[in-house]
Amino acid sequence: MYGSPGIPLIAPPNEAIPPVPFKQPSQLFRYGEQAIWSTAAFQPAAPLANTTTRLFSTQIGQTGQGFTPMTIAETSLKEAGRIPAGVAFDVFGISCHVYQGVSGGAGIITSLATPTDDDISIGNLLNVLNNGVLSWDFTQTTVDISPVHMVGAGGGAFGAVSQNAAGSNTGNMNNGAGAVWMYRKHAVALPGTTTFAILLRFGAAAPVVNTNVLAVKVSLLGYYKNVIEIG
Numbered sequence: 001m002y003g004s005p006g007i008p009l010i011a012p013p014n015e016a017i018p019p020v021p022f023k024q025p026s027q028l029f030r031y032g033e034q035a036i037w038s039t040a041a042f043q044p045a046a047p048l049a050n051t052t053t054r055l056f057s058t059q060i061g062q063t064g065q066g067f068t069p070m071t072i073a074e075t076s077l078k079e080a081g082r083i084p085a086g087v088a089f090d091v092f093g094i095s096c097h098v099y100q101g102v103s104g105g106a107g108i109i110t111s112l113a114t115p116t117d118d119d120i121s122i123g124n125l126l127n128v129l130n131n132g133v134l135s136w137d138f139t140q141t142t143v144d145i146s147p148v149h150m151v152g153a154g155g156g157a158f159g160a161v162s163q164n165a166a167g168s169n170t171g172n173m174n175n176g177a178g179a180v181w182m183y184r185k186h187a188v189a190l191p192g193t194t195t196f197a198i199l200l201r202f203g204a205a206a207p208v209v210n211t212n213v214l215a216v217k218v219s220l221l222g223y224y225k226n227v228i229e230i231g
Contacts, residue, residue: 030226036089037219039074040200041066041112043103044213048127048206054137055198055218057081066215068107074217083194086226090187093221096151098128098175101213109213116173117161120210125157128216129175131206135199136188142199145182152176187222 038055042048043066058064059080060072067074083089100114100121116125132148149156152175161171190196198218 031223033221034089034224035219035221036076037074037217038077038198039065039067039070039215039217041074041101041109042209042214042216043107044209044211046209046214048131048202048209049204051202051206053200053216055200055216057197066107067109073112081195081197083190083192083196087192088225089190089194089220089222090225091190091220091222092183092187094134094145094151094182095219095221096128096132096134096148096175097217097219098125098148099215099217100124101215103213112213112215114212115169115171116157116159117169117171121212122157122173123207124210124212124214125173125175127206127209128214129156131203132216133201133203134218135201137197137199139195145198148200149175151182190222192226 036056038058040053040055053065055065056075056077057080058067058070058075059077060070060075062080063069064080065074078084098116099112100116101112102110102114104110114121116122129149134145134148134151136143136145145151156175157173158176159171159173161169161173163169198220200216200218
């Protein structure tokens with residue numbers, strides 16, 4: 001099976017490396033998996049019933065969403081409410097993490113490392129799970145995602161808490177948000193420069209925030225894609 005003498009039509013094994021084109025490529029494609037996240041904080045006694053809080057509306061370094069200012073632990077946004085120019089982001093997973101902190105007064109948060117191990121902190125967690133709803137908010141369109149208890153593993157509060165003879169609690173409860181499953185079949189596409197937010201909305205039966213600072217972090221897991229012009 002030969003064409004011209006000595007030149008096989010079907011390349012044998014271990015054929016030489018194919019030639020590199022003389023023309024340089026004009027575009028470089030970069031892609032991969034990434035998460036973007038945003039957090040809202042509520043001070044003790046803050047009312048939640050019939051309220052709406054916008055996440056992904058404050059960029060890192062700025063004051064907003066209950067923080068003064070937002071740091072890398074609270075958000076990854078470099079520009080408030082927008083996907084960076086030239087980057088497309090397809091969301092195939094979403095998680096909602098509920099955790100507790102300590103207030104220093106005057107809107108200052110001194111810690112966000114309080115275990116969810118007593119009636120107060122577990123009550124705050126269940127308040128968000130039972131009464132909270134997440135929704136997409138685009139420029140002219142609002143699309144409900146789901147109740148918070150369905151995001152992640154869902155199903156309520158998980159974990160273990162034990163109490164010693166002195167009445168001190170040890171342990172931690174969480175909402176099992178490690179198993180992210182939303183949008184795995186049909187991703188939500190966010191083209192570059194898209195303006196968006198996630199709304200955290202509460203129903204009429206949500207009580208006020210209990211003694212701790214209440215924090216709710218929403219993370220979007222997806223693929224990013226961008227094109228770099230090099231020629």
